[in-house]
Amino acid sequence: MPTFLELTHISKRFGGVQALADVDLTLESGEVHCLVGENGSGKSTLIKIISGVQPPEAGGKIIIESREYSHLNPVESTRAGIQVIYQDLSLFPNLTVAENIGVGQHLGGFHSVDWNAIRATAKRAMERIGVNLDLDVKVEDLSIANRQLVAICRAMAADAKLVIMDEPTASLTRHEVDALLALVRELKKKGICIVFVSHRLDEVLEVAERVTVLRDGKKVGTYDAKEMNDHKLAVLMTGKEFHYDLAGIDLSARKTVLSTRHLSRKGDYKDISFDLREGEILGITGLLGSGRTELALSLFGMNPPDGGEIHLNGKRLALTSNREAIDNGIAYVSEDRLTLGLVLEQSIASNTIVTILDKLKGFMGLIPQAARQSTVDRWVKDLSIKVSNTNNPVKTLSGGNQQRVVLAKWMATAPRVLILDSPTVGVDISAKDGIYEIVRGLAAKGVAVILISDEIPEVLYHSHRILIMRNGRITGEFEAHKSSEDVLRVAVNA
Amino acid sequence: MPENFARFRRSHEFWLLSVILILVVGLSVMTEGFLTLQNLFDLLTSYAFLGILASGLLVVLISGGIDISFTATASIAQYITMLLANKYGLNWFIVFAMASVVGIGLGAINAVLIDRLNISSIIVSIATLNIFYGLLVFITGGKYIYSLPPWFSHGIYWFEYVDADEISYGINLQILALAVMFTLTWLILNRTNIGRQIYVLGGNREAAQRLGFNVFRLNILVYCYMGLTAGVASLIQAQLAQSVAPTVLVGKELDVLAAVVLGGASLAGGVGTVFGTILGLTLLAVMQNGLILLGVSSYYSQFFVGLVILLSVSATALSARRKRKGVMTE
Ligand SMILES: Nc1ncnc2c1ncn2[C@@H]1O[C@H](COP(=O)(O)OP(=O)(O)OP(=O)(O)O)[C@@H](O)[C@H]1O
Ligand SMILES: [Mg+2]
Numbered sequence: 001m002p003t004f005l006e007l008t009h010i011s012k013r014f015g016g017v018q019a020l021a022d023v024d025l026t027l028e029s030g031e032v033h034c035l036v037g038e039n040g041s042g043k044s045t046l047i048k049i050i051s052g053v054q055p056p057e058a059g060g061k062i063i064i065e066s067r068e069y070s071h072l073n074p075v076e077s078t079r080a081g082i083q084v085i086y087q088d089l090s091l092f093p094n095l096t097v098a099e100n101i102g103v104g105q106h107l108g109g110f111h112s113v114d115w116n117a118i119r120a121t122a123k124r125a126m127e128r129i130g131v132n133l134d135l136d137v138k139v140e141d142l143s144i145a146n147r148q149l150v151a152i153c154r155a156m157a158a159d160a161k162l163v164i165m166d167e168p169t170a171s172l173t174r175h176e177v178d179a180l181l182a183l184v185r186e187l188k189k190k191g192i193c194i195v196f197v198s199h200r201l202d203e204v205l206e207v208a209e210r211v212t213v214l215r216d217g218k219k220v221g222t223y224d225a226k227e228m229n230d231h232k233l234a235v236l237m238t239g240k241e242f243h244y245d246l247a248g249i250d251l252s253a254r255k256t257v258l259s260t261r262h263l264s265r266k267g268d269y270k271d272i273s274f275d276l277r278e279g280e281i282l283g284i285t286g287l288l289g290s291g292r293t294e295l296a297l298s299l300f301g302m303n304p305p306d307g308g309e310i311h312l313n314g315k316r317l318a319l320t321s322n323r324e325a326i327d328n329g330i331a332y333v334s335e336d337r338l339t340l341g342l343v344l345e346q347s348i349a350s351n352t353i354v355t356i357l358d359k360l361k362g363f364m365g366l367i368p369q370a371a372r373q374s375t376v377d378r379w380v381k382d383l384s385i386k387v388s389n390t391n392n393p394v395k396t397l398s399g400g401n402q403q404r405v406v407l408a409k410w411m412a413t414a415p416r417v418l419i420l421d422s423p424t425v426g427v428d429i430s431a432k433d434g435i436y437e438i439v440r441g442l443a444a445k446g447v448a449v450i451l452i453s454d455e456i457p458e459v460l461y462h463s464h465r466i467l468i469m470r471n472g473r474i475t476g477e478f479e480a481h482k483s484s485e486d487v488l489r490v491a492v493n494a
Numbered sequence: 495m496p497e498n499f500a501r502f503r504r505s506h507e508f509w510l511l512s513v514i515l516i517l518v519v520g521l522s523v524m525t526e527g528f529l530t531l532q533n534l535f536d537l538l539t540s541y542a543f544l545g546i547l548a549s550g551l552l553v554v555l556i557s558g559g560i561d562i563s564f565t566a567t568a569s570i571a572q573y574i575t576m577l578l579a580n581k582y583g584l585n586w587f588i589v590f591a592m593a594s595v596v597g598i599g600l601g602a603i604n605a606v607l608i609d610r611l612n613i614s615s616i617i618v619s620i621a622t623l624n625i626f627y628g629l630l631v632f633i634t635g636g637k638y639i640y641s642l643p644p645w646f647s648h649g650i651y652w653f654e655y656v657d658a659d660e661i662s663y664g665i666n667l668q669i670l671a672l673a674v675m676f677t678l679t680w681l682i683l684n685r686t687n688i689g690r691q692i693y694v695l696g697g698n699r700e701a702a703q704r705l706g707f708n709v710f711r712l713n714i715l716v717y718c719y720m721g722l723t724a725g726v727a728s729l730i731q732a733q734l735a736q737s738v739a740p741t742v743l744v745g746k747e748l749d750v751l752a753a754v755v756l757g758g759a760s761l762a763g764g765v766g767t768v769f770g771t772i773l774g775l776t777l778l779a780v781m782q783n784g785l786i787l788l789g790v791s792s793y794y795s796q797f798f799v800g801l802v803i804l805l806s807v808s809a810t811a812l813s814a815r816r817k818r819k820g821v822m823t824e
Contacts, residue, residue: 053704074706090701092694094764103694106687107706113687136501 001028010060016388019045034204037214038428039400052077081161093140098122125157145176164195170426173288238430257448263308268294269472281449283459286469300332301325331415344395379408400427506758510773525787542668543731549679550723558696558763559615562747564724566626571596572728593725601721639738680768696763
């Protein structure tokens with residue numbers, strides 16, 4: 001296959017962080033090339049250099065179809081046929097589907113808008129990949145999966161020869177992921193090169209021909225996907241070995257911390273009853289829309305139920321706000337870390353201590369600097385958050401490290417009940433492992449944990465007991481150590 | 495077509511239009527003077543100033559910025575232009591060109607400060623409002639200009655028509671300028687790529703940058719356009735008032751902002767239409783005028799305007815929340 005793009009000696013530094021160090025990479029037309037590595041290993045940075053958003057340091061070379069550049073700008077990169085679908089999709093929520101797809105036609109000097117041409121472009125792009133969305137709907141009214149399709153259509157409209165997808169599957173359900181992977185194969189058939197970044201190694205191996213592994217900004221190597229498996233990749237990415245599984249322990253003698261009886265909320269979930277014991281990790285899984293997140297929000301006081309009861313340590317609880325939930329020792333790590341969990345413009349330190357300001361308050365309600373710093377440092381260390389300065393805004397962290405800040409923030413409240421909603425979406429495996437480790441540690445100390453996840457292995461290997469939810473109801477209950485992935489998969493999809 | 499209508503029925507514009515219709519019907523029944531040709535003509539003439547500024551501010555809000563210094567800009571443009579017009583005679587074309595150039599120049603100052611120093615637009619424009627206004631009052635000593643060139647005082651009338659009570663109607667300078675500026679703004683926003691770039695910028699600034707849109711150039715265009723509308727508005731206001739007073743315009747910024755926000759523009763950027771702004775302005779005008787005709791004190795009128803803005807913004811926020819929830823449970 002012909003080489004489409006070649007990178008040589010690419011390095012990039014941000015302040016004290018060496019995001020990329022002397023990386024080489026070749027991409028061929030018509031191949032699916034996966035980029036894997038832990039959080040902060042430099043994947044997104046590499047993409048930004050290819051798309052011209054950031055220049056590499058001197059000495060680096062970018063060769064596209066035998067034309068050489070020392071750096072690119074976004075317009076050159078687009079003209080060369082490179083299209084990036086960013087983690088955040090980079091869409092315009094205020095504009096229609098058609099205009100988002102045809103937005104490239106607005107570039108350049110003053111000219112009039114040809115709305116028919118924009119619609120035609122959008123239609124053609126959708127036909128090329130076989131999707132069918134209403135052209136006149138605003139993107140803000142679309143689901144995440146459909147927004148992603150819009151982003152892919154935009155790449156198609158620009159006649160892309162290289163489409164780079166940065167963690168495209170992080171917020172999709174399994175069903176949507178399958179559709180996306182099918183689409184990736186379709187693009188490949190058209191001779192388009194696809195670079196695919198993901199932390200779900202099973203996906204990577206399913207779709208890739210070649211895999212490039214980055215570790216700490218350095219390239220470990222490029223491998224044939226056929227010769228790889230999850231385990232080998234994980235070792236290459238981290239240099240470590242991993243062991244999963246949580247032994248079954250007898251929890252029946254433990255005190256019940258949280259219980260619900262016939263909890264219901266119209267349109268969200270119905271008749272939910274379960275007990276959660278001290279030190280127990282209770283997994284909840286089910287398809288998107290099964291009411292998992294709505295239930296979790298109710299337990300956290302944010303989505304009041306309209307029937308049934310919640311008991312905490314034997315006392316009936318009627319939560320009307322998350323403040324009350326926090327005061328009662330309930331913590332919630334959100335599914336959508338970007339919109340619910342963090343204030344992206346604020347510093348890492350402020351984000352970490354925001355939940356415990358009251359506890360840190362000293363003289364006249366001021367926060368003593370020393371106490372603040374020591375708390376922050378402790379969590380940064382305990383969760384191995386990769387950061388050069390805790391006073392930098394959270395948005396300068398890589399996606400996975402942002403997730404760890406969310407965790408730090410809630411763990412700092414010393415909760416008795418910790419609800420984790422898809423805590424490892426977008427987190428690399430060694431960080432995942434770190435998070436599981438922390439969760440187990442908390443459980444061993446008596447914290448009761450609810451672990452909500454799409455990923456069946458995640459709940460299977462890291463919970464004691466698993467509840468399956470479907471259409472707002474609990475449809476099954478399993479002991480983790482007596483169950484298997486297949487059994488759970490059948491139960492979820494039944 | 496029915497689909498488009500369904501979409502329209504759910505829109506902010508539809509809501510506004512309904513409220514305006516109810517008010518108009520109510521006021522026509524309750525007062526003598528509301529639904530008269532003369533009152534409508536007066537309303538159009540006297541709200542032209544706010545309307546022209548609203549069209550400029552709309553563009554700024556869509557881009558994701560804000561400007562409140564435009565009343566000071568207008569005061570300066572008005573003062574300089576009329577001073578020179580008195581001295582050198584001049585003509586319509588030159589005075590409008592001059593006021594526009596002054597407005598554009600001051601707008602460019604805002605744009606450069608906002609873009610290059612990366613300070614938020616609200617802070618920059620609060621500062622420039624005070625600087626521009628302070629300088630003007632200091633240099634002029636707050637002195638009015640009472641005598642304007644005769645051709646200017648006389649104004650422009652097209653299609654003049656005098657009714658039985660000897661009151662004349664027609665397309666005057668104010669109405670003409672208002673129509674021209676609304677049309678121009680609509681054309682820019684909907685028919686040129688630059689207008690669409692402004693929506694793109696307001697919708698997602700970072701994505702716009704990544705796709706290679708020139709953010710600095712857009713900022714310059716947006717704030718200069720605001721300045722241009724301030725220049726034009728200042729002259730039709732001077733013509734209507736038959737004098738130039740350096741101190742009367744500053745303070746009207748919030749009325750303009752009220753009209754644009756009522757019209758559905760969002761301070762977060764990316765959202766807003768000329769049609770909505772026209773409706774917002776109409777609602778403001780009908781409310782203020784109606785309350786006067788009903789004999790309600792003008793302090794109450796402010797109270798009601800505030801209340802309506804609050805209601806309108808809450809309605810928008812609520813429907814947005816419902817929509818988000820819809821997506822979540824999809
Ligand atoms: N604008 C920036 N300023 C400072 N540091 C940055 C910036 N962008 C990236 N970094 C740092 O560079 C390193 C590489 O980040 P990058 O986003 O490329 O990681 P990644 O491999 O995409 O990680 P993830 O899987 O978490 O998305 C990280 O340590 C990150 O904190
Ligand atoms: Mg990344």
